[in-house]
Structure formats: structure tokens, C-alpha cells
Amino acid sequence: MPISPRSDGLPTRIAAGVLLFVLCCLLSSFWMVHDAPNPLHLGDDDVAARSDQRFTVMKSVLPSHGVVGYIGEPGNSGTADYYLAQYSLAPLVVDRSLNHPLVIANFPTSSASSLPQKLQLVRDFGNGVLLYASKDMK
């Protein structure tokens, strides 16, 4: 037998239940629309696309595969920057260490001021993207 609002004194309860259910779901739907990106400013906050743009020129001068070193800002923001760099430079493997002949420096929000002495600047690509050679690994 179907669940019926016309039997056994259930109509109010079931109707109220379904009505409440629909209305509360719609509250979340309206919230979803409110929380959606502004259609007039789409793409402004895509960090991965911006990262791809920052590394485009560097990618063209790096080897097509292999492993390069990496140095960037410390802390959590530095970790996110590292993975964005790895995403942009794939299929090159970016190792977060200095133990490689080529080392990428990635400083999107600060300057690369106190880098280890063993790193020698090869090229500054702008936007905080630099390529170093490690003197120890030559």
C-alpha cells in the first residue's frame, strides 16, 4: 500500500513532512545560487591557470623530462606554491630539495633574498620565477 495522506489520520503529518522537506531543501538551493561565482568575474581566481602562465617561459627552456630541484617560500603557502609549480611543469618531476643541477626558485609573493650560497642564478623569468644552477651538483 502506498503512503497516503488520506488514510489513518496521517494527512497533516505527511503533508507537513513533505512540505517541510521541500522548503528546507530549497533553502540550501538558494544558498547554492548565492554562493556561486559571480558571472561577471569568472576565471579571476583560478590559481592553477595563473601558475601555468607564470611558468610558461621557464617550461620552454627546461628539459622535457627528468628531475629538477625546488626552493620556495616556507610554510603552508609555500607547499601550495610547490604543487602548483609541479602541476605547471609536468611531466618534469619537481623535487622540493636543492640536490639537483637545476633548481627552480618560486617566490610569487616575496623576493628571493636569502638563498643558499651554492645556488647561482641562471635566469630570472619575472613574477618571482627564477632558475638557478647548483654549484655543488655540477
Added chain:
Amino acid sequence: MAFLLPAALCIVSGYLIVALGWRRRAFVLSDALLRVSLSVGYGLGIFSVSFFLARVFGLSHLVGVDVSVLALLIAAQLLLRGRNRVTDSLSSTTESFDLPPWLRGVAAAGFAIALCAALYSAVLRAIARPHGEGWDAYAIWNLHARFLFVGGDHWRDGFSTLIPWSHPDYPLLLPAAVAHFWSYLGHEAPAVPAIIGLAFTLSTLGLLFTSLDLTRGRMSAMLGGLALVSTPFFIEQGTSQYADVPLSFFFLAAIVLLFLHGDRSSSDDPAPRRGLLVLAGLAAGFAAWTKNEGLLFLFAVVVAQLPATIRRKSQAESGEEPAGRWIALAVLFLAMTPALVLIAWFKHSWAPAGELFSSPPEMLHWILTPGRYWTILQWYAKEFLRFGHWFLVPGTLLLAVLCFLTIAGPGRVKGRRLGPALWTLAFTLAGYFFIYVITPYDLHWHLRFSLNRLFLQLWPCAIFLFFLHLGPKNRAIVSK
């Protein structure tokens, strides 16, 4: 236009797989939509596997590979056409909710509004963040897709331990499917993972809606669909290019198909329904090829079938000979086997060991620490009410209220019929719990950044089972 050829190959391959397991004669819209929804997932699954195998064996001519797969599927169709008995389509359903017309109208309007809101939000999110939203999109899934696509002979570098947080041990359904499409296009179009994410999101909704429509009637379908489509976190994750919504699709597909197989309302022969078991097994296999949690789900599916297989006392009750029940379990397991072999091969040959089981002494220490169990329980309770990012009223609470208000309604489905599905979800949740107990990561950090997604993976299944339980069973949809 270049996207249309692989998209057509993908969907047609998926449709042929579904048609192999589930043949029907008459046309019913919900039935057709259900099969189309399934076809998207199966098509992407087979696309992923074929691309991965092409990479492994160095096959560069992908069109040839895809056409060969298509030809094999068509040949199988022709071969089995005479053997498989054709099943009828559902001609009528009994409504679980016999509501007055005005309330049916409110529910239908509510569903339509919520669907439009979800589509609006999903499309804007996909356009605004074409590379995905959040860490996992670019640090795991799309990164692996890039290595598979542009890596050439060095595609294996993507599983290097030098990129530890990219989870190189994660399986490849999503990355390989994305790379397959990129190979046709010839470049890394960010629209591809975005479209695949949207396709899985809409297919999950379509699968939930149509399966409830076929089994419990249109009102249950609309209310169930409304519960899912108005879950903000489902839409957010569906467009974030994470793998949790694709995983939820395969979970739901397996649960729905197993339920349809177990449907016993008519005196149908079990033989043709074994195709549903094969599809359920494939869905569980694809889940395991999507994420490691899928492997846990796969084992949960098998273990949950065991009590029902062993316990059924009479042939009249089960509709099958005891030997037939064991054969059914064997068929289910055999359908999972190709995915299990592929995963074992991938994990053994290319993927480094995962971090979770890296330190047995530490694991033992965590298992013997009661405080961790209490912490995880507290997080389970909290996330039960907040994982969907609902506005003001949690969806889980809403379902509980709806259940309470209709509690005196007649004709609930007996728990026994839903037992295997409920046990599958329970085992999966218990497995997740155990993983948190032994996690080598900081427990609070791990819970904070993953538990809501684990709950989301099971949310479509939970909605399906909830509305199955709430309404009486309609006539069998799979019959001779």
C-alpha cells in the same frame, strides 16, 4: 567538434556494456534514462582502462584501440543476443507517496527549481575554475592526467615518490579518462576534466532519480533527487575535479544494480538477471579503479552478500536454488576480477606503497589508543549533520524528520531486502573508521580534510536506500 568523436565513442561503449548486462524490449523513458546515466560512468571507466593499457603497451593509435573495443562489444552483443532472454520494461509503478495534487505540484516545482539552481551553480563553478577547485584537483588528479598525456615514454615519472603528497598510489580512472580525451584533442584542454566532473555529477543524479522512479514511483524520485541536488557540497565537489563524486556514482550504480537483481516480487528466472550482477561487479570494480576507498567498498559488497547467501532457508523465500545463490556470488566476484587484477598490477608495477600501512608498530599503537576511537566517533557525529554544507537545516536531519513524520505509513520495505546494501554501507563506514584509527597523519587534520568527502561518497546511496525503505515495493522491474 573534436570533442564529439571521443565523447560518442565513450558513451556508445558504455551503453553497449550496459546493454550486454541488461536487455529490454519495450521503451520506457525512466528505464532509458537510467541506462544512459549508467552508460556515462561505464564509458568513462572503459575509456580509462583502454588508455592506461595503451600507455603500458606503447600503443599510440588510440582511435584504433577505441574502435577495436567498440567492435568487441558489438560482437559480444551479437553473440549473446540469442542467448540472453530479453527482459520486459516497467509499464506501471505504484506511487510510494500518494499525495494530493497540490502537494505533488509543490514537490515537482521544488525539484525543478533545485535542479536549475544546481545547474547554474555547477556551470559557473566549472567556468570560474577550469583547472578545478582545491588542492586535490591540481596536486593529484589533473597532475596524474598531465603525466599520462604529455609524459610520453616517461609517463611513469608521475608516480615518483619525489612528489609524495600527490598520492602516486591512487588508481587512475579519472586521470586516464581525462588523458584519453586530451589525446584526441591534442592539447590539455581544461574543459575536459570540468566536463567529466559535470557528467559524473549529472549521471549520479540521473541514476538516483530514475532508479527511484522505476522502483518507488515519481514522487520518491523527485524527493530523492531533491535531497541530492540541493546538497551544496555535492555540487561543489562535482565541479571541483576531485574523484569523490565519480566514486559516489559507482557506489550508487553497484547498490542499485544489486537491489534490482535481488528484487523478488515476481517468479522470474535468475539466469537473465545475472547480467545485473555482472554490471554491479563492474561498477564496484570501477569504484576501486577510481579511488582507494573503492577497494574497501568492493570488499564490503562481497562480504555483505555472504550472510544473505548463506542464511536463506528455503527456495521459495529466495527464488533460487542454494547452488544458484553461490553461483550468483561467484558471478559478482568474477565481474570484479578484471578491475582487481588491473589495480594489483598497477600497485605492484608502478605505484609506490601508500603511506597508510607504512608503519605496523605505529598502527598497533594507534589501535590500542582508546582516545582515538572517541575522537573519530565525535567527528562522525558532527559531520553527520554538517558534511553537505546545507543552509540552516542539515539534509540528514531532514531525512530523519521525514522518516519520523511518515513513520505510521503502511507498507515499509522490510529491512531484510535492503540488508545487503545496508551492510555494504555499514562495512564501508566501519572501514573508513578503522583507516582513521591507524592513520599516520595527524588525526584531527586527516578528519578535518577528508571525512566530509567520505560521507559524500555514500550520500547518494543513503538517499536511495532511505526512499526505498520509506515506500512499499512496486512491481518487479526485471522480469522474464
